[in-house]
Amino acid sequence: MAVLVVGSVALDTVETPFGKVTDALGGSAVYFALAASLYTPVALVGVVGEDFPARYLEWLRQRPIDLRGLQVRPGRTFRWVGWYDYDLNHAHTLETHLNVFADFQPDLPADYRRARFVFLANIDPDLQLRVLDQVERPELVVVDSMNYWIAHKRAALTRVLERADIVTLNEAEVREYAQHPVLLTAARRILALGPRALVVKKGEYGCVLFANDHYFVAPAYPLEEVRDPTGAGDSFAGGMLGYLATCPRVTMAALRRALVHGSVVASFTCEAFSVERLLTLDRAAIAARYREFREFTSFETGEENGD
Amino acid sequence: MAVLVVGSVALDTVETPFGKVTDALGGSAVYFALAASLYTPVALVGVVGEDFPARYLEWLRQRPIDLRGLQVRPGRTFRWVGWYDYDLNHAHTLETHLNVFADFQPDLPADYRRARFVFLANIDPDLQLRVLDQVERPELVVVDSMNYWIAHKRAALTRVLERADIVTLNEAEVREYAQHPVLLTAARRILALGPRALVVKKGEYGCVLFANDHYFVAPAYPLEEVRDPTGAGDSFAGGMLGYLATCPRVTMAALRRALVHGSVVASFTCEAFSVERLLTLDRAAIAARYREFREFTSFETGEENGD
Numbered sequence: 109m110a111v112l113v114v115g116s117v118a119l120d121t122v123e124t125p126f127g128k129v130t131d132a133l134g135g136s137a138v139y140f141a142l143a144a145s146l147y148t149p150v151a152l153v154g155v156v157g158e159d160f161p162a163r164y165l166e167w168l169r170q171r172p173i174d175l176r177g178l179q180v181r182p183g184r185t186f187r188w189v190g191w192y193d194y195d196l197n198h199a200h201t202l203e204t205h206l207n208v209f210a211d212f213q214p215d216l217p218a219d220y221r222r223a224r225f226v227f228l229a230n231i232d233p234d235l236q237l238r239v240l241d242q243v244e245r246p247e248l249v250v251v252d253s254m255n256y257w258i259a260h261k262r263a264a265l266t267r268v269l270e271r272a273d274i275v276t277l278n279e280a281e282v283r284e285y286a287q288h289p290v291l292l293t294a295a296r297r298i299l300a301l302g303p304r305a306l307v308v309k310k311g312e313y314g315c316v317l318f319a320n321d322h323y324f325v326a327p328a329y330p331l332e333e334v335r336d337p338t339g340a341g342d343s344f345a346g347g348m349l350g351y352l353a354t355c356p357r358v359t360m361a362a363l364r365r366a367l368v369h370g371s372v373v374a375s376f377t378c379e380a381f382s383v384e385r386l387l388t389l390d391r392a393a394i395a396a397r398y399r400e401f402r403e404f405t406s407f408e409t410g411e412e413n414g415d
Numbered sequence: 416m417a418v419l420v421v422g423s424v425a426l427d428t429v430e431t432p433f434g435k436v437t438d439a440l441g442g443s444a445v446y447f448a449l450a451a452s453l454y455t456p457v458a459l460v461g462v463v464g465e466d467f468p469a470r471y472l473e474w475l476r477q478r479p480i481d482l483r484g485l486q487v488r489p490g491r492t493f494r495w496v497g498w499y500d501y502d503l504n505h506a507h508t509l510e511t512h513l514n515v516f517a518d519f520q521p522d523l524p525a526d527y528r529r530a531r532f533v534f535l536a537n538i539d540p541d542l543q544l545r546v547l548d549q550v551e552r553p554e555l556v557v558v559d560s561m562n563y564w565i566a567h568k569r570a571a572l573t574r575v576l577e578r579a580d581i582v583t584l585n586e587a588e589v590r591e592y593a594q595h596p597v598l599l600t601a602a603r604r605i606l607a608l609g610p611r612a613l614v615v616k617k618g619e620y621g622c623v624l625f626a627n628d629h630y631f632v633a634p635a636y637p638l639e640e641v642r643d644p645t646g647a648g649d650s651f652a653g654g655m656l657g658y659l660a661t662c663p664r665v666t667m668a669a670l671r672r673a674l675v676h677g678s679v680v681a682s683f684t685c686e687a688f689s690v691e692r693l694l695t696l697d698r699a700a701i702a703a704r705y706r707e708f709r710e711f712t713s714f715e716t717g718e719e720n721g722d
Contacts, residue, residue: 310620324711361714
């Protein structure tokens with residue numbers, strides 16, 4: 109059991125300036141699992157309703173994704189309806205129908221409890237705590253959250269952050285949780301709770317890694333066409349944790365490379381609607397884009413000599 | 416004659432959440448010259464009124480900055496009054512008094528015309544063209560501009576861009592000039608006019624270099640305290656061109672390193688009001704921060720082995 113993810117499995121209806129999809133496969137656990145499973149086996153815990161299309165399950169089963177933890181409940185699957193304007197960094201939510209997700213209780217099959225890595229996607233922090241109470245000494249717990257939980261369940265979220273090894277949040281969430289406008293100061297306040305590292309996601313501006321004596325910046329891959337950024341953050345986490353699962357130890361050097369893997373996978377996610385690009389993605393395409401990343405961020409190994 | 420700059424010399428009144436200064440030394444040519452003169456001699460062309468404080472001239476004269484091109488005219492010096500809120504990426508202008516700058520005609524002393532590098536700071540593109548008509552085959556012409564000229568003097572600005580080797584603009588200006596929301600596409604349209612390279616300034620998100628077959632990203636140096644970002648863009652250009660003047664040839668590899676030098680110098684500028692930090696800055700402090708830059712952007716030369 110390499111990587112366990114607990115999160116949402118959703119049917120997304122999304123409109124961007126470049127098109128629209130209806131009831132497309134989505135959800136944080138799905139994006140994460142499709143990304144991480146390019147590197148390592150993944151176990152998924154989530155819930156769907158009886159209306160969940162069988163073909164979506166087939167798509168997941170084509171990868172090393174263990175679905176024994178995916179509950180099927182009477183009722184309808186969680187649905188999200190949203191849109192983006194040309195500022196593709198910001199999703200606008202039109203409708204959220206929790207449906208079967210409203211009563212979701214993550215219960216882990218016995219062998220899932222010994223997962224080496226755990227990703228707690230953005231769900232109610234009380235549920236995240238429930239998962240943490242079930243797992244047995246994972247090597248790495250990575251936690252994501254969002255502004256809603258910062259505002260409405262701050263105490264529970266704080267308990268989750270205290271038990272996390274790595275926290276992933278976007279820029280505004282870091283500032284909001286820490287109640288400080290300067291990112292460096294805000295990051296320090298979150299690290300003071302206990303996590304080894306904080307990964308700040310900045311959308312088209314890339315991501316930043318903060319650790320106690322460590323700082324690393326990775327830009328986003330420059331895309332000519334961002335068709336649908338839905339799932340970028342979760343597939344980023346999937347690429348990051350998937351890569352780490354292939355490393356013998358989670359060192360800071362490995363974590364830097366993992367952030368670049370996450371950025372590469374997220375860039376592919378944004379190129380098509382829903383999980384479309386993730387389904388056809390392979391490690392060779394990731395490796396090629398990783399090499400491009402190295403090329404456009406280095407400034408001491410120029411192609412030319414003499415200056 | 417290494418580097419020539421033509422731009423504004425101003426008295427700035429600036430308020431930020433961290434304090435306020437009144438009639439402080441400012442202006443694009445001043446910030447550029449103080450930055451570039453840390454690397455190489457600079458010749459400055461601009462205009463001030465009779466009220467310009469003599470001590471400000473002394474500050475400039477402590478550096479290898481040739482002021483024979485600085486005209487002193489009857490009347491008051493150009494003044495800018497502005498403020499920033501906590502989003503320090505955006506200046507809000509309260510007042511602009513052109514004063515003697517309204518009739519500024521850049522006329523170059525004879526030996527200035529043979530400058531190796533020319534920086535045309537953000538002034539009326541008709542004046543930028545007037546400078547270009549006076550210089551004799553400079554190795555590199557770097558041009559800055561702003562949204563006002565894009566909106567009001569587009570034809571003249573286009574003629575300037577056609578004659579530039581490197582264009583520096585911020586993100587919104589690139590999109591506005593090219594009339595395209597995607598930065599990559601917008602950048603390509605500007606490169607199609609003729610410049611070898613486009614440097615896009617993104618404030619706290621760093622900068623990007625576009626050339627025909629080349630792409631490079633540098634983050635901004637992470638600052639805990641941004642007290643006053645005024646002059647960041649011009650001191651960025653000064654660090655960039657100053658460094659390039661120390662290179663035997665302007666290769667793409669040299670240009671990458673030059674962007675990092677520009678970012679480093681700009682980060683110091685933001686740490687204090689007006690030119691305060693630039694006045695005490697030295698190459699050793701720049702070199703130390705340059706090494707930090709290398710450290711926090713590299714992901715293939717980790718401190719650890721074994722993974």
